[in-house]
Structures are given as C-alpha cells and as structure tokens.
Amino acid sequence: MTKIIIKETQNPTILKFEFPDFITQNESFEFKNIDEAKSSPLAQQLFYLPFVKTVYISGNFIAIEKFSIVEWEDVKDAVAEQIENFVNDGGIIIAEQENKAKKQPITVYGETTPNPSALKFVVSRMLTKTAVEFKNIDQTASSPLAKELFKFAYVKEIFIDENYISVTKYEINEWQEITLELRSFIKQYIENGGIVLDENFIQAATVEENNKTQDFDNLDVTSQQIINILEEYVKPAVAADGGNIAFDSYNESDKTVKVILQGACSGCPSSTFTLKSGIENMLKSMLNDENIKVEAINA
Structure with missing residues (x-):
C-alpha cells in the first residue's frame, strides 16, 4: 500500500506529496488545468478540487499549487488521502504512452x-x-x-x-x-x-533573487557600486571560464571587498592573480580608491 508523505516547500502556496518510489523516469510534468492534464488521470482528478491551481509531477512526488481560497493546513491531509486511495485502487498517474521520454537531440x-x-x-x-x-x-x-x-x-x-x-x-x-x-x-x-x-528549486531561487534585490537596496552606495561592477565587467569573463564570482561584503573601515568564487574559479591556481591583478585593480580604478583590497573567502 502506497503511503504519501507531505512536505512543505519554500513557496507557501505549493505542497509536495512524496511517494516511496519514483513515479516518473527522468521526466517532469506541469499541468495548469484539467484539459492540459489529459495524460495524467490523477492530475485530472485533482483539478476537481476547486483550490487546485497547478499540478507538478516529477521524480517521486506530486507538487500542488493552490489558490488562496483555502489554507493547506485545512486540506492537505484530505488531499494526501485522495492521492493514496487513487493509487492504491490501481489509478494511473501518467499514461504510459505519454511517459516515454521524447529524445531531444543536443550537442x-x-x-x-x-x-x-x-x-x-x-x-x-x-x-x-x-x-x-x-x-x-x-x-x-x-x-x-x-x-x-x-x-x-x-x-x-x-x-x-x-x-x-x-x-x-x-x-x-x-x-x-x-x-x-x-x-x-x-x-x-x-x-x-x-x-x-x-x-521547485527554480521557484525558490526566484524568491531568493527577489530577496537579494531588496538586500541590494539596503546596502551602502559603495557596496552597490561594487556589485554593479562585478555584474557588468567581471561575471561575463569568469562565466566564459566556467566559473562565477559573488559579492559577499564590503568593510568601509579597512576597504576590504570579500567575494565568493564558484565553479572553475574555486580552487583555481590563478584565482589569486586574477583577484589582485584584475578585479582589485579594476575596482581601485573605477571607484577611484587605491586602498581597496579584494579577498576570496573560499580561496
């Protein structure tokens, strides 16, 4: 008998209903309404619930986004029970012909x-x-x-x-x-x-990005200028090399800029040279301040 585990996500309108085993193989589905859900009898049944806005099916879970007419606390157990009953009665989650991955040639x-x-x-x-x-x-x-x-x-x-x-x-x-x-x-x-x-990660990252925008507005002017310089002049260059650089902090008292190196930049033998001879000199020039220092907190 299938037993569903209910898990919250970083988006309060979306709840995950996890299965003990995978229900799709290397595929994900998103249904916005009952007509889109023709390939999923379970999703179609869920759309009969008036608060269901979107149904996601991926890996070992079904995620449901709700309209604001109800709170998850009031309905989540009933939804989990409905999914359990549907599956235990032999209901089809994704129709087999739709569950075959369509090969998309790439290089x-x-x-x-x-x-x-x-x-x-x-x-x-x-x-x-x-x-x-x-x-x-x-x-x-x-x-x-x-x-x-x-x-x-x-x-x-x-x-x-x-x-x-x-x-x-x-x-x-x-x-x-x-x-x-x-x-x-x-x-x-x-x-x-x-x-x-x-x-779900993409949605959570969007929320995080919005929070970063709010944080940016609360920073001092110099920190904002440093972030803009990194975004416009530095990130495209390091991305071409398979890496990324992220602003961490700026200390006004000792003029130290701390950054985080990611991807190929992290642990790269030439990263110290790049920080000092490239990024540090660029910030000194653009901010007209010879006392600025750049340090990588994970170098």
Whole structure:
C-alpha cells in the first residue's frame, strides 16, 4: 500500500506529496488545468478540487499549487488521502504512452578553463537562469543530474549555470581519461529528458533573487557600486571560464571587498592573480580608491 508523505516547500502556496518510489523516469510534468492534464488521470482528478491551481509531477512526488481560497493546513491531509486511495485502487498517474521520454537531440562539448582541475561542458540549449554550485552529493536535492554525476568517483564539485556544467575532478584521473565518458553521459541524460534542476528549486531561487534585490537596496552606495561592477565587467569573463564570482561584503573601515568564487574559479591556481591583478585593480580604478583590497573567502 502506497503511503504519501507531505512536505512543505519554500513557496507557501505549493505542497509536495512524496511517494516511496519514483513515479516518473527522468521526466517532469506541469499541468495548469484539467484539459492540459489529459495524460495524467490523477492530475485530472485533482483539478476537481476547486483550490487546485497547478499540478507538478516529477521524480517521486506530486507538487500542488493552490489558490488562496483555502489554507493547506485545512486540506492537505484530505488531499494526501485522495492521492493514496487513487493509487492504491490501481489509478494511473501518467499514461504510459505519454511517459516515454521524447529524445531531444543536443550537442555537448568540453572547454578547458584556467583551472586545470575543472572542465566546462557546454550544452546547445539553456539549462538554467540561476547559477548553482554543489560541493558534494548531499547538496544535490535540487539537481538529479548533479546527483548522478557525483556517482563518478573522480567528480569533486559541480557548478551549473546558463548553458553549461562545470565539473571539478579529483587528481586520481586525468581529463583525457574521463572527458569522453562525462560528455557522453551528460548528452544522453539530457537527450532522454533527464531533469537538470528541479522546478521547485527554480521557484525558490526566484524568491531568493527577489530577496537579494531588496538586500541590494539596503546596502551602502559603495557596496552597490561594487556589485554593479562585478555584474557588468567581471561575471561575463569568469562565466566564459566556467566559473562565477559573488559579492559577499564590503568593510568601509579597512576597504576590504570579500567575494565568493564558484565553479572553475574555486580552487583555481590563478584565482589569486586574477583577484589582485584584475578585479582589485579594476575596482581601485573605477571607484577611484587605491586602498581597496579584494579577498576570496573560499580561496
């Protein structure tokens, strides 16, 4: 008998109903109304509930976004029971013919980076608008692809942004030994409909981005100028090398700018040179202040 576990998300209007096993294979579905849900008898049944706005089906869960006419606390148990009864009575979650992943041909190629331990795998389609970094497999709840990549013993860290995946390796293997294997795996995974980043993560990241905008407005003028310079002049350059740089803080008293290095930039032998000779000099010039210092808190 299937038992549903109810889990909250960072979006208070969306609740996840988790199954003990996967209900789709490397696919995700989003239904906005009962007509869109023809491939999912369960989603169609859920739309008979007047408060259901959107139904997401992915991995081992069904996520439901509600209208504001009810509170989840009042209806979540009844919804979970309805899903359990439907499945235990033999109901179909996704019709089999619709559950077959449609292959979407893509190209994937490897690009070297200034960091000899990191390689950038460029994909011929957009993957995400939100940069995300994973230091280990425990952090990969939002990325099924990253989770699978960490199963390769030589994968140390993963960074995903826009249309590329930056992989940092351990020293046990040379790139010429593993590049083809990684490139082929990424290509096949994405072509077969594999999920790169979970939809709920994207929504949570949007909320986080809005919070960052509010935080920006509360910063001092110099910090705002530093962020704008990093965004306009520095980030495009480091992104081309498979990395990212994020503003952390600015100390007015000692003129120290602290940044976070991600992807290929993290642990790169040339990162110190880049910080001092490149970014630090740029900030000194643009802000007309020779006392500014730049430090990476994870260098």
